[in-house]
Ligand code: ATP
């Protein structure tokens with residue numbers, strides 16, 4: 001297809017639209033917000049809500065294939081679109097990743113390690129979950145959480161009431177705290193023909209639940225690197241996936257533990273823009289448009305740094321550095337915790 005429809009007009013949608021345009025394709029974006037970052041770069045912005053059946057149909061009919069930058073698209077909207085155009089990645093990837101409990105069960109069934117977990121709906125099931133999972137633990141809403149939002153830590157039994165209150169009645173999952181050595185992620189891709197290509201795992205550092213930096217190369221052994229990439233490949237194949245997928249992992253002495261997956265381009269893959277000839281955004285567009293994939297090889301060492309909230313004030317200084325590649329999202333207001341842009345610090349050529 002030559003017109004790519006993107007559901008969601010945030011920074012990920014914006015960078016997808018730029019990648020599409022660079023390949024001579026046309027990007028249409030669907031987002032209710034007039035100031036959506038992607039609206040500034042896409043050829044067309046359909047500004048409507050996800051319950052607007054007419055707008056969804058008009059959007060779908062004007063494109064060849066539909067993709068998305070976030071996983072929480074309402075099911076009815078997906079049904080309406082799918083009646084008209086293919087959605088890539090497909091519905092199974094969305095079904096699995098829209099709900100943390102479903103996702104954890106699915107990963108466990110595939111034979112992958114996750115943190116110990118149990119579903120929580122009320123005080124009684126929380127008590128049972130604490131007995132099963134142990135403490136310390138983290139209570140997370142099953143749906144809609146991101147950047148550590150919708151999570152409450154439980155250090156000991158005294159914290160359970162407050163943690164349950166923090167869920168505000170939403171169904172939740174209790175996860176045992178993983179004592180990890182480090183966090184890494186694999187950004188993997190699978191083409192329409194089933195070919196798989198993964199980028200090398202990067203080292204992720206989070207603060208207050210938000211990704212701060214991703215660094216390549218990650219301090220991993222050859223075996224750890226291979227393990228992580230093969231694990232991502234298993235997920236891609238099991239989902240019969242088309243597009244780019246983010247897999248967040250905890251590195252432990254016993255091997256990798258899957259934290260979560262995201263059926264889309266991922267913040268921890270932004271380093272690929274300046275570390276690889278073909279980055280995650282182009283890779284995703286290639287996959288959903290049915291093109292051959294890039295091989296994912298890395299030419300440079302990179303540290304990606306997120307510019308969050310007031311960090312945006314350092315841009316004039318960063319702009320003066322020859323080794324800092326700036327990627328700014330065009331958001332007018334710098335609220336605390338809001339991702340305003342990122343910078344890829346070039347650290348040198350990759351070791352051969
Ligand atoms: P994202 O923005 O990546 O989607 P999220 O809101 O879905 O974030 P998680 O990835 O579940 O949140 O958690 C955010 C961070 O909190 C993790 O990257 C990790 O640092 C920490 N964390 C989450 N779950 C656990 C756990 N079970 N054990 C230890 N640390 C955890």
Ligand code: MG
Pocket residue numbers: 145146147260
């Ligand atoms: Mg998440």
Ligand code: MG
Pocket residue numbers: 248259260
């Ligand atoms: Mg996460």
